[in-house]
Amino acid sequence: xxxxxxxxxxxxxxxxxxxxxxxxxxxxxxxxxxxxxxxxxxxxxxxxxxxxxxxxxxxxxxxxxxxxxxxxxxxxxxxxxxxxxxxxxxxxxxxxxxxxxxxxxxxxxxxxxxxxxxxxxx
Amino acid sequence: xxxxxxxxxxxxxxxxxxxxxxxxxxxxxxxxxxxxxxxxxxxxxxxxxxxxxxxxxxxxxxxxxxxxxxxxxxxxxxxxxxxxxxxxxxxxxxxxxxxxxxxxxxxxxxxxxxxxxxxxxxxxxxxxxxxxxxxxxxxxxxxxxxx
Numbered sequence: 001x002x003x004x005x006x007x008x009x010x011x012x013x014x015x016x017x018x019x020x021x022x023x024x025x026x027x028x029x030x031x032x033x034x035x036x037x038x039x040x041x042x043x044x045x046x047x048x049x050x051x052x053x054x055x056x057x058x059x060x061x062x063x064x065x066x067x068x069x070x071x072x073x074x075x076x077x078x079x080x081x082x083x084x085x086x087x088x089x090x091x092x093x094x095x096x097x098x099x100x101x102x103x104x105x106x107x108x109x110x111x112x113x114x115x116x117x118x119x120x121x122x
Numbered sequence: 123x124x125x126x127x128x129x130x131x132x133x134x135x136x137x138x139x140x141x142x143x144x145x146x147x148x149x150x151x152x153x154x155x156x157x158x159x160x161x162x163x164x165x166x167x168x169x170x171x172x173x174x175x176x177x178x179x180x181x182x183x184x185x186x187x188x189x190x191x192x193x194x195x196x197x198x199x200x201x202x203x204x205x206x207x208x209x210x211x212x213x214x215x216x217x218x219x220x221x222x223x224x225x226x227x228x229x230x231x232x233x234x235x236x237x238x239x240x241x242x243x244x245x246x247x248x249x250x251x252x253x254x255x256x257x258x259x260x261x262x263x264x265x266x267x268x269x
Contacts, residue, residue, distance in 0.1 A: 097166070098173045100206065101184040105191050107224045109198055111205030115235065119223065119242055121216045 219250060221259035 110116050152158075158166075174181060194202060209217060223242065227235045245253065 098169050099210065100191065101170065101173070101187045103187070103206075103209065103221075104224075105187055105194065105202050106228075107221065108202040108205035108209060109194070110224050110227075111208045111220060112201045113205075115227070115239065116205075116220075116224070119239060121212060121219045121223070 215251075218259065219254055222254040222257050225259040226257050 152162075155163075170184075174184060191199065191202070209220065212220065223238075227238060230238065242250065242253075
């Protein structure tokens with residue numbers, strides 16, 4: 001009865017013997033480092049299970065403070081997207097700049113004059 | 123799941139803070155024109171730009187009116203704004219009456235203007251419609267918006 005090694009090709013057998021000899025020659029320190037490295041790879045990465053609590057604990061009060069604080073701040077900065085009012089007026093008390101340009105301004109001026117006020121047109 | 127909850131909470135808080143910011147913006151806090159942001163100026167000018175681009179036939183008229191507004195004194199502009207508010211309270215027929223009366227009176231000497239004022243006061247509504255038809259306002263150009 002022949003062993004499995006005897007049935008192998010001589011080249012394969014020589015390689016296996018070389019590999020075994022090389023393994024036997026590895027130092028104990030190297031083997032220990034390899035064992036530690038292998039163990040470390042096999043271990044799952046530690047999970048930061050409570051990280052979200054820290055993030056929430058830090059972020060939520062800050063956002064709440066901003067939300068509450070702006071209620072009390074005097075608004076001195078321009079407000080983007082303000083409602084359109086007519087440009088170039090002192091008071092901005094008429095709403096539609098297009099209306100101002102549709103008619104002759106002298107017509108408007110006349111309508112508010114003592115001459116036109118008694119004329120009932122409405 | 124936890125991450126989704128955190129994201130939802132933070133989104134709600136950000137929206138709440140944005141709403142608080144919007145509610146705390148009184149209109150009287152807006153600054154002078156020179157201090158407005160480019161975005162605000164754009165919002166203010168957008169209606170005029172839209173009208174300018176959409177109605178090429180009205181451009182000369184709009185520019186003439188803008189130049190007239192600019193040439194007015196502050197007191198005249200204040201009076202004109204009062205007149206504009208009066209005009210805005212009129213219906214289309216009344217606006218046509220005002221245009222006709224104004225156009226006609228602009229061509230008259232003071233004594234004839236006084237005479238027309240007295241004449242207008244004594245007219246019935248039907249007589250006024252007839253007078254306006256006989257004295258149509260010539261200042262209204264074609265395609266003018268019926269405002």
